[in-house]
Amino acid sequence: MTIEMFCPQWYYIETVPVEYQQQIEKLFEPQIRDESIYVDSPWDCNCLSTFQSQGNFDLPWNDWLECIRSTLDKMIDELKPQIDIEIKPQEAWANLYNKGMHQEYHTHDVPFCNLSMCYLYDVPDGDPLFRFIYNDHDKYKKSGLSDAFKMPIQTRVIPKASKGDLIVFPSHYPHMVAPNPVDTPRITFSGNLYVMPNDKASQESPTPKDSML
Ligand SMILES: [Fe+2]
Numbered sequence: 570m571t572i573e574m575f576c577p578q579w580y581y582i583e584t585v586p587v588e589y590q591q592q593i594e595k596l597f598e599p600q601i602r603d604e605s606i607y608v609d610s611p612w613d614c615n616c617l618s619t620f621q622s623q624g625n626f627d628l629p630w631n632d633w634l635e636c637i638r639s640t641l642d643k644m645i646d647e648l649k650p651q652i653d654i655e656i657k658p659q660e661a662w663a664n665l666y667n668k669g670m671h672q673e674y675h676t677h678d679v680p681f682c683n684l685s686m687c688y689l690y691d692v693p694d695g696d697p698l699f700r701f702i703y704n705d706h707d708k709y710k711k712s713g714l715s716d717a718f719k720m721p722i723q724t725r726v727i728p729k730a731s732k733g734d735l736i737v738f739p740s741h742y743p744h745m746v747a748p749n750p751v752d753t754p755r756i757t758f759s760g761n762l763y764v765m766p767n768d769k770a771s772q773e774s775p776t777p778k779d780s781m782l
Pocket of ligand 1: 675676677744759
């Protein structure tokens with residue numbers, strides 16, 4: 570007999586190849602440090618954001634996607650697709666955190682979005698800014714089980730991430746960004762993706778179910 574785990578939570582983290590990190594910097598500097606492209610966050614937090622702002626239209630998000638494409642491809646390989654899929658990029662935006670700025674608990678759980686990304690464009694070394702929140706921890710705590718036994722159950726999960734890393738996760742995961750403790754501004758990019766069946770592929774090679782219609 571042994572303890573078996575089931576339904577694990579997961580996220581993907583990978584360092585974007587250095588040559589692509591440099592390309593991203595070339596694309597976004599210096600406009601990404603110009604606070605006039607940002608607006609006050611539309612959420613319940615105090616970070617600055619280009620989300621749905623006029624300035625966001627001028628940022629080269631398609632080029633950024635090209636730069637992270639090889640990293641996303643690696644992730645898709647590791648996730649082992651079991652049908653033909655296509656991935657539709659949705660919106661992308663930048664967040665800027667001056668000292669003390671944070672982003673509150675939230676999800677990206679909106680229509681036509683099932684994977685979300687956070688790219689650490691410029692963050693101080695060792696800054697544990699990004700946290701997933703695991704709400705079911707409360708149930709273990711209430712029951713006393715998490716005090717009684719050593720369990721891999723945590724309220725907060727903090728990826729070991731640094732500048733140039735891309736974190737990808739299911740969009741319904743609650744997460745937050747801790748306050749920036751230092752004077753240097755921290756800049757992150759966020760983006761949403763929609764993974765869906767590739768209709769074209771299924772039309773070209775009908776499945777047995779299709780051929781029965
Ligand atoms: Fe987010």
